[in-house]
Amino acid sequence: MGDHHHGPATGVTRWLFTTNHKDIGTMYLWFSFAMFLLGGFFAMVIRAELFQPGMQLVEPAFFNQMTTLHGLIMVFGAIMPSFVGLANWLIPMMIGAPDMALPRMNNWSFWILPPAFLMLASTLFMEGGAPAFGWTFYAPLSTTYAAPSVTFFIFAIHILGVSSIMGSINIIATVMNMRAPGMTYMKMPLFVWTWLITAFLLVAVMPVLAGAVTMMLMDVHFGTSFFSAAGGGDPVLFQHIFWFFGHPEVYIIILPAFGVVSQIIPAFSRKPLFGYASMVYATASIAFLSFIVWAHHMYTVGMPVAGELFFMYATMLIAVPTGVKVFNWITTMWRGALSFETPMLFCIGFLVLFTLGGFTGLMLSIAPADFQYHDTYFVVAHFHYVMVAGAVFSMTAAVYFWLPKWCGRMYNESMGKAHFWISFIGFNITFFPQHFVGLAGMPRRIPDYALQFADFNMMSSIGAFIYGASQLLFLYNVIATIVAGKRVSDEKVWDGAEGLEWTVATPAPYHTFEEPPLVPKPAGTI
Amino acid sequence: MACLAPMAAAQNQVNMSPGVTDIGADIFGLHMLIMWICVVIGVAVFGVMFYSIYAHRKSKGHQASQFHESTKVEVAWTVVPFLILIAMAVPATSTLLEVYDNDEAELDILITGYQWKWKYEYLTDSGEPVSFFSNLATPQEEIYNTQEKGENYLLEVDEPLVIPVDTKVRFLITANDVIHSWWVPEIAVKRDAIPGFINEAWTRVNTVGLYRGQCTELCGAYHGFMPVEVHAVSREDFDAWLAAKRGAAVAQSELAKQTLSVDELMAQGKDIYDRSCIACHGAQGEGGIGNAIAGSPVVMGALPEHLAVVAKGVSGTAMQAFGAQLNDVELAAVLTYQRNAFGNNTGDVVQPGDVTGMKNG
Numbered sequence: 004m005g006d007h008h009h010g011p012a013t014g015v016t017r018w019l020f021t022t023n024h025k026d027i028g029t030m031y032l033w034f035s036f037a038m039f040l041l042g043g044f045f046a047m048v049i050r051a052e053l054f055q056p057g058m059q060l061v062e063p064a065f066f067n068q069m070t071t072l073h074g075l076i077m078v079f080g081a082i083m084p085s086f087v088g089l090a091n092w093l094i095p096m097m098i099g100a101p102d103m104a105l106p107r108m109n110n111w112s113f114w115i116l117p118p119a120f121l122m123l124a125s126t127l128f129m130e131g132g133a134p135a136f137g138w139t140f141y142a143p144l145s146t147t148y149a150a151p152s153v154t155f156f157i158f159a160i161h162i163l164g165v166s167s168i169m170g171s172i173n174i175i176a177t178v179m180n181m182r183a184p185g186m187t188y189m190k191m192p193l194f195v196w197t198w199l200i201t202a203f204l205l206v207a208v209m210p211v212l213a214g215a216v217t218m219m220l221m222d223v224h225f226g227t228s229f230f231s232a233a234g235g236g237d238p239v240l241f242q243h244i245f246w247f248f249g250h251p252e253v254y255i256i257i258l259p260a261f262g263v264v265s266q267i268i269p270a271f272s273r274k275p276l277f278g279y280a281s282m283v284y285a286t287a288s289i290a291f292l293s294f295i296v297w298a299h300h301m302y303t304v305g306m307p308v309a310g311e312l313f314f315m316y317a318t319m320l321i322a323v324p325t326g327v328k329v330f331n332w333i334t335t336m337w338r339g340a341l342s343f344e345t346p347m348l349f350c351i352g353f354l355v356l357f358t359l360g361g362f363t364g365l366m367l368s369i370a371p372a373d374f375q376y377h378d379t380y381f382v383v384a385h386f387h388y389v390m391v392a393g394a395v396f397s398m399t400a401a402v403y404f405w406l407p408k409w410c411g412r413m414y415n416e417s418m419g420k421a422h423f424w425i426s427f428i429g430f431n432i433t434f435f436p437q438h439f440v441g442l443a444g445m446p447r448r449i450p451d452y453a454l455q456f457a458d459f460n461m462m463s464s465i466g467a468f469i470y471g472a473s474q475l476l477f478l479y480n481v482i483a484t485i486v487a488g489k490r491v492s493d494e495k496v497w498d499g500a501e502g503l504e505w506t507v508a509t510p511a512p513y514h515t516f517e518e519p520p521l522v523p524k525p526a527g528t529i
Numbered sequence: 530m531a532c533l534a535p536m537a538a539a540q541n542q543v544n545m546s547p548g549v550t551d552i553g554a555d556i557f558g559l560h561m562l563i564m565w566i567c568v569v570i571g572v573a574v575f576g577v578m579f580y581s582i583y584a585h586r587k588s589k590g591h592q593a594s595q596f597h598e599s600t601k602v603e604v605a606w607t608v609v610p611f612l613i614l615i616a617m618a619v620p621a622t623s624t625l626l627e628v629y630d631n632d633e634a635e636l637d638i639l640i641t642g643y644q645w646k647w648k649y650e651y652l653t654d655s656g657e658p659v660s661f662f663s664n665l666a667t668p669q670e671e672i673y674n675t676q677e678k679g680e681n682y683l684l685e686v687d688e689p690l691v692i693p694v695d696t697k698v699r700f701l702i703t704a705n706d707v708i709h710s711w712w713v714p715e716i717a718v719k720r721d722a723i724p725g726f727i728n729e730a731w732t733r734v735n736t737v738g739l740y741r742g743q744c745t746e747l748c749g750a751y752h753g754f755m756p757v758e759v760h761a762v763s764r765e766d767f768d769a770w771l772a773a774k775r776g777a778a779v780a781q782s783e784l785a786k787q788t789l790s791v792d793e794l795m796a797q798g799k800d801i802y803d804r805s806c807i808a809c810h811g812a813q814g815e816g817g818i819g820n821a822i823a824g825s826p827v828v829m830g831a832l833p834e835h836l837a838v839v840a841k842g843v844s845g846t847a848m849q850a851f852g853a854q855l856n857d858v859e860l861a862a863v864l865t866y867q868r869n870a871f872g873n874n875t876g877d878v879v880q881p882g883d884v885t886g887m888k889n890g
């Protein structure tokens with residue numbers, strides 16, 4: 004280390020060449036927000052077309068490109084990188100490390116993302132249009148019947164897979180090797196725990212996704228027939244491989260969100276997390292179960308009944324550790340001293356709406372009932388309750404919670420609360436009616452629909468415009484905070500916050516914990 | 530069959546329909562059971578949370594207690610949900626086993642998904658085979674808002690599937706191109722149609738009626754435009770319908786050996802054009818997704834090439850192969866129509882025998 008305490012380099016090279024976990028975290032966060040706005044714009048196109056029955060704004064083929072890119076960009080461009088950004092900022096500060104274990108790889112894992120998404124977005128301007136086979140890209144629609152741009156899509160998936168794997172290796176190496184003396188595993192903040200487990204999930208399943216798209220590439224260009232029955236292959240094989248990646252993927256998205264909520268709820272309850280150890284075990288159980296439930300996405304492909312029963316039982320089991328988590332959060336709030344700043348509001352919103360999404364998930368796990376739910380708007384409603392109200396709400400809570408620590412300025416609380424309420428109401432107007440149209444028989448991924456679905460779809464579209472607009476308020480609030488927010492200088496920005504990141508100066512200096520800290524026994528641990 | 534009252538789906542329906550089969554009713558019961566269990570758990574859990582939000586506020590001066598960790602509590606809220614899940618799994622398992630009981634069907638129907646229509650084939654032991662395509666019947670004008678939308682907008686077909694009530698009907702489901710999924714909510718059947726594989730599903734409809742559904746697996750641009758329409762009729766009506774269908778099939782094959790008048794060919798050709806070609810080639814043959822038919826060099830050119838394009842499609846484009854979907858009479862009619870409509874006026878008359886001859890080399 005020596006004595007050359009230095010700040011960041013100046014100019015654009017600071018960002019291009021940086022190996023600083025805070026800089027890289029910041030870039031991840033801004034990049035993911037840009038992708039969130041882009042994916043959100045695609046969602047607005049979808050909802051505008053679905054505002055009324057009949058085709059008004061776009062053609063069916065373009066509509067499919069919108070649903071596909073919306074899904075891909077939200078999952079891979081917005082939610083995943085946002086949590087990687089959060090991990091970059093927080094994990095070293097939470098475990099008392101000076102930086103990530105592999106800082107140069109960290110730089111690389113971020114900087115390959117923007118070209119990948121640029122390439123993915125550029126397919127919109129290619130002949131034949133962008134990928135139009137849904138974010139699940141089932142073969143043979145995505146192979147034999149795909150537009151030529153599928154090759155660019157495959158390349159983009161490979162790159163972002165590489166990025167995720169590098170990011171995960173970095174997190175695992177950091178957590179395993181860089182903890183301050185005394186920071187034992189069972190003293191780590193839950194956010195670190197959930198990310199450690201998530202990183203293992205990523206390392207396990209991203210190569211499977213890479214395998215799937217490589218097989219697609221071979222089918223498209225090199226005459227193989229992995230997914231074509233005519234050549235001895237199997238289109239259902241694609242779905243097995245995809246969901247072997249895809250189901251752990253949804254936990255990759257939600258586990259860090261659980262971690263965030265487990266940090267914020269105790270802070271605003273001014274009370275330690277009720278069951279720290281059981282939260283860790285529940286997270287690990289969910290991660291394990293995530294590997295043995297994939298075919299519940301495929302109940303209608305014609306699996307043998309024994310397979311259906313196995314996947315149904317295994318899927319139902321996930322309700323147990325998930326329930327443990329929800330009960331623990333609520334018991335943490337019980338008899339605390341609650342206050343309701345914006346991060347807490349988003350966490351309570353998360354708790355209510357994620358649990359609702361969990362309930363519909365339990366309903367979907369019941370195979371015979373799923374025959375009626377499968378591929379309808381009921382499923383669309385379900386996964387937006389867990390992805391948006393789960394992952395995105397908790398990510399938003401995280402930004403409000405740690406932003407003052409990052410930039411030394413406090414956001415505008417009334418604007419934050421307005422953002423919460425508009426988001427909460429807009430979200431529910433958008434997605435609650437989708438349960439109804441789904442149960443009444445509206446399939447997903449259709450650009451036009453029968454007349455009996457018209458009223459709820461119009462409601463859904465209005466809600467989506469409200470929810471979309473509220474994100475601009477969020478953007479404004481964050482920029483206004485960074486530029487001209489009220490200065491804060493207490494190390495502990497929130498009186499109830501616990502953890503090493505609250506022991507460093509505010510705003511967090513460019514380098515923290517160059518000397519390992521003394522680890523106090525964090526409240527709430529054994 | 531004209532006396533069938535169309536069962537319009539209720540406006541703003543908010544729940545699953547129990548449908549018209551015993552299995553559908555079982556599934557509906559299961560759905561409601563699990564939903565109510567979730568509602569009860571939700572009310573209890575959120576009740577506690579909202580009470581806490583109301584009573585344990587810092588702004589009211591509530592002091593935080595510092596309790597945490599209790600193995601007893603953790604075990605309780607692990608074991609109790611587990612028991613509730615077992616209670617759910619029991620009825621779910623029995624319903625699932627029933628859904629999978631494909632044996633002893635009295636009627637087998639092969640369903641094949643095409644981009645973007647369904648083909649139905651009645652697999653009967655004797656008699657002329659009966660098979661036909663079922664296409665969206667909603668006109669383009671309704672979809673593109675130049676004409677008022679009908680009551681069954683996007684849920685109506687030119688030729689529905691007809692099945693008898695009180696009969697175990699087995700569906701053998703497959704696809705010709707990409708994966709589709711055949712779904713009719715009210716008869717509680719949803720099964721993926723996968724190219725190269727044949728899936729099984731079955732139903733026994735209790736009530737005469739008309740039931741509508743849609744394709745539920747994304748299958749390309751017009752995924753939203755391939756509905757399913759099922760007419761469940763009495764056993765007698767079904768037998769009469771099947772006999773009439775067979776008669777029509779025999780008549781068609783007889784027709785293929787005859788020479789048809791220009792008027793007959795043009796009339797049938799227009800029907801086929803309006804059903805199968807119009808979406809891509811336009812109502813006046815002006816083109817759209819596909820090339821213009823009016824003045825097309827293919828249509829005005831040599832007959833064998835024209836037939837080849839229609840029958841075999843053009844690979845790498847949206848032009849499908851219609852050879853398997855249209856019989857020789859229909860091909861002759863649509864070729865004649867295209868060669869004489871829209872100002873093409875070639876004066877060519879294509880007879881079914883010409884098509885048969887060209888197909889055989």
